[in-house]
Amino acid sequence: MSPTSIFADRRALFGFATLCCLLWGSAVPAVKFGYGLIGIAPGDTPSLLLFAGMRFCLAGLLLLGYALLSGRPIGMSLKRTGEVTLLGLGQTSVQYLTYYVGLAHTTAVKTSIMSSTLVFFSVLLAHFIYADDRLTTRRIAGCLLGFAGVVAVNFGAGVFDFHFSLEGEGLLLVSTFSASLFAIYGRRLSQNMDATVMTGWQLLFGGVALTALGLAGGGHFESFSLGAGLLVVYLAAVSAVAFALWSLLLKHNPVGSVAVYNFEIPIFGALLAALVLGESVLEWKNLAALILVSAGIWLVTRASSPRSGTGASASA
Numbered sequence: 001m002s003p004t005s006i007f008a009d010r011r012a013l014f015g016f017a018t019l020c021c022l023l024w025g026s027a028v029p030a031v032k033f034g035y036g037l038i039g040i041a042p043g044d045t046p047s048l049l050l051f052a053g054m055r056f057c058l059a060g061l062l063l064l065g066y067a068l069l070s071g072r073p074i075g076m077s078l079k080r081t082g083e084v085t086l087l088g089l090g091q092t093s094v095q096y097l098t099y100y101v102g103l104a105h106t107t108a109v110k111t112s113i114m115s116s117t118l119v120f121f122s123v124l125l126a127h128f129i130y131a132d133d134r135l136t137t138r139r140i141a142g143c144l145l146g147f148a149g150v151v152a153v154n155f156g157a158g159v160f161d162f163h164f165s166l167e168g169e170g171l172l173l174v175s176t177f178s179a180s181l182f183a184i185y186g187r188r189l190s191q192n193m194d195a196t197v198m199t200g201w202q203l204l205f206g207g208v209a210l211t212a213l214g215l216a217g218g219g220h221f222e223s224f225s226l227g228a229g230l231l232v233v234y235l236a237a238v239s240a241v242a243f244a245l246w247s248l249l250l251k252h253n254p255v256g257s258v259a260v261y262n263f264e265i266p267i268f269g270a271l272l273a274a275l276v277l278g279e280s281v282l283e284w285k286n287l288a289a290l291i292l293v294s295a296g297i298w299l300v301t302r303a304s305s306p307r308s309g310t311g312a313s314a315s316a
Helices: 010-038 045-069 078-103 108-115 117-129 137-153 166-190 195-216 226-252 255-276 284-303
Strands: none
Touching (some): 010 255, 045 195, 078 195, 108 166, 108 255, 137 284, 166 195, 166 226, 226 255
């Protein structure tokens, strides 16, 4: 890992991480719009998986094609193929399978709030895995502020109660835990291979698994127009760019300093959805959410600024 990488700079971390979250946030209304274009009912899990699988397969192919055009070798040894396959199954297949099934059994508000637990899992796991990524009072306070921001942006948006079901909230927790665990695993793999190639293969492997599950469950599209095709290409490009940048940020920075930016995703998703629907984005809850999330990110990144060589002590 190069000690002078731009991805280890705090300003670059802020810029690239925010861009990733903006892209992922834009995917929220885009995916919902896509369901309407191709006729997928919200509870039709096999068709949702088929749609997601197609998206991630294309994203992986886009990244691998970019790697080839830029002169990077994309071949892997048998051992490395097994490791990246495991990464794809965990970070893409398991994460999105449990997310879609869990989403079908709970409210959108609770989904947004439960999904933000990814940050807590990432920070906690990093504390036990990396010697230079420990929990501190400032880091805990930053995570709590970010979580408060996610709650704020969802205030009054729908039903929230303390009911907990294994097929709903339970699977959402499995999704966020899988995402955080395998992000750390991917960080370790990226120390010894090109992050773009690694991300391309893991998206492709994970996408193939989701596609197979969708087809096995009877997933299908009622219609597929040119508009739907263009939307899938956009979503694939979003995944390709965001996942590739995120892998590079994890490679060069402490996990906690990157993971905290995940709090931005539901904020951007809510703001962009409001814009698409013609609603005002200057509501007090949106402004409060932005302030809380920004303060939380500042506390966490201030507490542990990016340093060169942070990935060298990985023990997982």
